[in-house]
Structures are given as structure tokens and as C-alpha cells.
Amino acid sequence: MRCLTPRLLEPLLRTAHELTVENDGIADTLTLTRGISRAEVIREICVHLEPYQAGEKPITGETVIAKDLTIDSLAIMDMVMELEDRFDVSIPMSVIAEIHTVDQLADTIRDLRANPS
Amino acid sequence: MGLFDRHAGLLEAYRDVRTTGYDPFQIRMERVLSPTKAIINGRETLLVGTNNYFGLTFDPSCMEAAIEAIRAEGTGTTGSRIANGSYSEHVALEREIAEFYGKKHCMVFTTGYQANLGVISTLAGQGDFLLIDADSHASIYDACKMTQAEVVRFKHNDPSSLEARLRRLGDKPGNRVVVLEGIYSMLGDSAPLREFVDVCKKYGAYVLIDEAHSLGALGEHGRGLCESTGVIDDCHFIVGTFSKTLGAIGGYCVSDDPDFDILRVTVRAYMFTASLPPSIVASVRQALRVVKAKPELRTQLWNNVATLYDGLKAQGFTLGPEHGPVVGVHLPDRMTAIGFWRAMLDAGIYVNVAVPPATPNGVSLLRCSLCAVHTKEQLDHMVEVMTGIGRQFGVLPDKQLRAAGAR
Numbered sequence: 034m035r036c037l038t039p040r041l042l043e044p045l046l047r048t049a050h051e052l053t054v055e056n057d058g059i060a061d062t063l064t065l066t067r068g069i070s071r072a073e074v075i076r077e078i079c080v081h082l083e084p085y086q087a088g089e090k091p092i093t094g095e096t097v098i099a100k101d102l103t104i105d106s107l108a109i110m111d112m113v114m115e116l117e118d119r120f121d122v123s124i125p126m127s128v129i130a131e132i133h134t135v136d137q138l139a140d141t142i143r144d145l146r147a148n149p150s
Numbered sequence: 151m152g153l154f155d156r157h158a159g160l161l162e163a164y165r166d167v168r169t170t171g172y173d174p175f176q177i178r179m180e181r182v183l184s185p186t187k188a189i190i191n192g193r194e195t196l197l198v199g200t201n202n203y204f205g206l207t208f209d210p211s212c213m214e215a216a217i218e219a220i221r222a223e224g225t226g227t228t229g230s231r232i233a234n235g236s237y238s239e240h241v242a243l244e245r246e247i248a249e250f251y252g253k254k255h256c257m258v259f260t261t262g263y264q265a266n267l268g269v270i271s272t273l274a275g276q277g278d279f280l281l282i283d284a285d286s287h288a289s290i291y292d293a294c295k296m297t298q299a300e301v302v303r304f305k306h307n308d309p310s311s312l313e314a315r316l317r318r319l320g321d322k323p324g325n326r327v328v329v330l331e332g333i334y335s336m337l338g339d340s341a342p343l344r345e346f347v348d349v350c351k352k353y354g355a356y357v358l359i360d361e362a363h364s365l366g367a368l369g370e371h372g373r374g375l376c377e378s379t380g381v382i383d384d385c386h387f388i389v390g391t392f393s394k395t396l397g398a399i400g401g402y403c404v405s406d407d408p409d410f411d412i413l414r415v416t417v418r419a420y421m422f423t424a425s426l427p428p429s430i431v432a433s434v435r436q437a438l439r440v441v442k443a444k445p446e447l448r449t450q451l452w453n454n455v456a457t458l459y460d461g462l463k464a465q466g467f468t469l470g471p472e473h474g475p476v477v478g479v480h481l482p483d484r485m486t487a488i489g490f491w492r493a494m495l496d497a498g499i500y501v502n503v504a505v506p507p508a509t510p511n512g513v514s515l516l517r518c519s520l521c522a523v524h525t526k527e528q529l530d531h532m533v534e535v536m537t538g539i540g541r542q543f544g545v546l547p548d549k550q551l552r553a554a555g556a557r
Binding site: 105106107108110111114117118121122123124125126127149 | 284294301302303304305311314315318319320506507510511512
């Protein structure tokens with residue numbers, strides 16, 4: 034998916050957050066992921082990555098975070114800390130090291146929310 | 151792909167730095183004259199970037215102790231403690247440091263880096279959790295690469311961020327080890343240790359604190375932040391170094407844990423490196439005596455901190471958040487920091503320049519570290535020089551402009 038600018042995104046995010054439960058058709062998935070859709074996680078990641086966008090190329094799920102953007106490894110880890118608190122999960126450093134794309138990061142967050150232990 | 155291709159980005163940044171004419175990472179002290187002066191580029195230079203907090207590198211009693219030890223026991227031990235055995239002085243040094251903290255056990259390492267690397271990576275093992283401050287020193291990060299434990303970072307100096315991460319672990323089995331530093335080496339800020347300790351107690355986590363930059367500087371007896379905040383008994387492991395306040399090299403870890411000595415046969419950074427030479431052990435033992443006998447050095451250090459910190463602040467520089475033996479001066483970007491650093495060196499003042507990726511949050515800094523034996527005149531002069539360079543570089547508003555703006 035394409036990322037919107039944070040300004041455009043903010044009201045959308047609020048709405049998305051409120052509407053997740055009603056909007057997603059797969060009730061089982063909803064319970065497992067504690068009510069956060071994949072699209073919403075990706076959107077939130079993109080908000081954090083937007084300042085590091087290289088040129089006009091949009092940030093998508095396939096974007097390789099450390100390669101396609103101007104973000105350094107320390108800033109990636111700091112962004113992860115923000116996402117951890119936003120989604121109430123902890124991502125071990127060894128797991129962060131294995132994440133390359135926005136999609137992978139989103140899936141990791143959703144997996145951890147579904148199976149905290 | 152060539153061996154060095156992966157460093158292409160760093161190489162480019164390094165090249166940028168060197169275009170200024172000096173290489174801040176390969177500075178040569180042609181001759182060191184005292185704890186506060188050296189000849190650099192042929193000129194006498196004031197040293198305000200050497201972590202020599204008490205100025206003990208030239209303390210006559212420490213120097214004599216080292217010289218005597220060389221005459222008595224030679225220049226080196228030529229092997230590790232487990233292979234070549236401990237000298238009586240190694241054991242005596244460990245006893246004295248343990249006593250200094252009122253702890254039962256102490257292990258001495260050949261460097262402070264190795265103390266953190268070895269102890270942290272070994273304490274937290276498979277199935278355990280290591281929680282580290284985001285601004286941790288490289289030695290702590292490197293320990294995280296070596297450990298089998300799961301590592302999670304929390305926000306710098308933020309006990310609630312640590313708490314959230316401990317809470318999320320829920321009732322998962324495994325030890326929790328929290329790693330903190332007394333004074334952080336880049337900005338000179340201290341951890342809110344009491345609050346951290348409360349969180350750790352609530353979740354049954356072990357506390358390890360690195361007092362590398364706070365030994366001597368903080369606490370009534372100079373034991374560090376653990377003493378000044380009154381939580382020595384709640385710090386399960388205290389790590390430190392001999393290479394700053396004590397003016398030599400080496401590291402240590404103290405603890406009350408009855409099984410602590412097992413680390414002597416499990417920590418590879420202890421087992422497979424040569425032990426400290428007799429001269430270092432002797433000068434460190436003497437330096438520890440000086441720290442205990444001369445609390446006035448601590449007072450002098452903090453007076454000097456106030457002179458530099460308040461002086462720079464009054465001129466409008468953006469500094470680290472609080473007084474500390476390290477004063478970090480924020481500059482807008484890497485090249486300004488390098489240029490500023492070079493201009494200071496040309497003016498006869500040596501500080502450290504710290505640029506990303508070695509700094510937290512990508513900031514560019516001039517990192518000044520104070521010494522108890524700096525004079526007020528030297529530091530007043532430094533503030534003047536930095537103010538002048540700051541105006542020249544547009545970091546500080548020009549005098550005339552400021553006057554015009556005030557009208």
C-alpha cells in the first residue's frame with residue numbers, strides 16, 4: 034500500500050482505529066491480533082518512516098527499510114521503540130536484525146500482539 | 151562484493167571529516183605534559199577531552215607506586231589469571247575495591263570494555279532477558295551481540311519505558327537483567343537510578359550499573375551514582391573502570407552474590423586475556439587511596455563543571471541536560487561540529503568531537519570532559535574561545551545583531 038503524508042493520515046488513523054472491529058470481516062483474526070489490522074500497522078510504520086523517504090519513490094510494504102530509505106540503523110531501532118509502545122509489544126534486538134521490509138515489520142508486530150509469550 | 155564495500159557509507163563520511171585537514175580520530179599527542187596539557191601539532195594545548203576527572207595520571211604517589219611495582223615484579227604478567235595465576239596485588243586490589251563498595255566480591259578485568267562485555271553477556275544467558283538503555287555504551291551493545299538472552303532496549307533514562315517492557319514479559323520464565331549507566335558518556339547526564347531500582351524491584355529484575363564516568367565524581371565517598379542516590383544495596387552488580395578517574399586502565403565488577411566467583415571460569419573476556427601488569431595494579435591501588443583521602447578533588451571537579459557548563463550556557467550554547475563531568479555541546483550538524491573542533495584545536499584547546507553514528511539521536515557534539523586540576527582561568531579562557539568560534543560559525547548570534555535585536 035502507498036503511504037500518505039502524516040497530516041492526511043492522522044484523522045484517517047483515528048477513524049481506522051475506532052472502526053477496525055466493525056470493518057474487518059474476519060472475526061477470528063480480530064481477536065487474535067487484538068483489534069489492529071495489518072493495514073493500520075503498516076500505516077503507522079509509514080508515518081515513522083516518512084521523514085526518511087528517498088526522493089519521490091513512495092514507501093510501500095515492500096520497501097526495504099535500511100536500503101531504500103535514508104534511515105540509519107540507530108534511527109531504525111529508535112523507531113522500533115516508538116512502535117513497541119504504540120502497539121504494546123517488545124521486539125527483541127535479534128528479531129529486529131532479521132526484519133528487512135515494512136511488511137515484515139508489520140507482520141512481526143501483529144504476530145507479537147497475537148502471541149505475546 | 152569487496153571486504154570493505156559494506157563500509158562505503160562510513161568511508162564517505164570519514165572522507166568528509168578529513169577534508170577539514172585534521173583527522174579527529176587520529177590525533178597525535180606529540181608529548182603529554184600534565185593531566186591538562188599536551189603538545190599537539192607543535193603547540194601547547196589545553197586538554198578538555200581525556201576523561202581524566204581527578205587528574206591522577208601524574209599524581210606523584212601513583213607514579214611512584216607504579217615504578218616500584220615494575221622494579222619489584224617486572225613489566226607484565228604475560229598471561230591470564232587462570233593460566234599464569236594471580237599476583238598477590240591482583241587479589242589485594244580486588245579486596246580493596248570490594249571494600250570500597252561494601253560488597254563481598256570483586257573481579258578485576260584488563261579493560262572496562264571487557265568487564266562490561268564479559269559480565270553482561272555471561273550473566274544473562276539462554277532464556278533470560280537483558281533490558282538495556284537505548285543510549286548504552288558500545289561495550290554494552292557488544293555484550294548484547296554475544297549473549298544468548300533476548301535483548302530489548304528501553305528509552306534513555308525513562309523508568310516508565312523500562313516498566314512497560316518488564317510488564318510485557320508477563321510471567322515468562324527467565325531472569326531479567328537491567329543495564330544502566332551512572333553518567334552517560336556523551337551528554338554527561340545521570341540515570342534516575344532510584345526510580346529505575348523501584349521498577350526493577352517491582353518486577354524482580356537484577357540491576358547492573360556501569361559507574362565508569364561516575365566513579366570518584368558522585369557520592370559522598372566517590373562510589374558513584376549508586377551511592378549518591380542511596381541504592382548501593384539494590385544494585386546487584388556494579389561495573390567500573392580504572393581508566394578515567396583512577397588514571398590507568400582496567401575494569402571491575404563487584405557483587406554480593408555468593409556464587410559470583412563462578413564468573414572467573416565462565417567469562418571468556420576474563421579467562422582468555424592477559425591480566426593487568428603490576429605497575430597498573432599498583433597505581434590503581436594508590437589512586438583509590440587518593441580518591442578516599444582527598445574528597446576535595448571531587449569538589450574541585452564540580453566547581454570546574456559549573457564554570458564551564460554555566461559559562462557556555464550563559465553564552466547561549468545548547469548543552470546536555472545537567473551538570474556533569476562530561477559537558478556535551480550540541481552543534482547543528484556533523485560538518486559544523488568538525489569545523490568547530492578544528493578551530494578549537496587551532497586555538498590550543500582539545501576536546502572530543504562526537505558525530506553519528508557514535509551519538510544518540512544522530513546529534514553532533516563537542517564532548518568536553520573536566521578535570522579537578524583545570525584552573526578557573528583555563529576554563530574561563532575556553533568559554534571565551536568557544537564563544538568567539540560559535541559566533542564565527544553562526545552557532546551563536548553575532549554580538550552586533552544581538553544588540554540591534556535588543557533595541
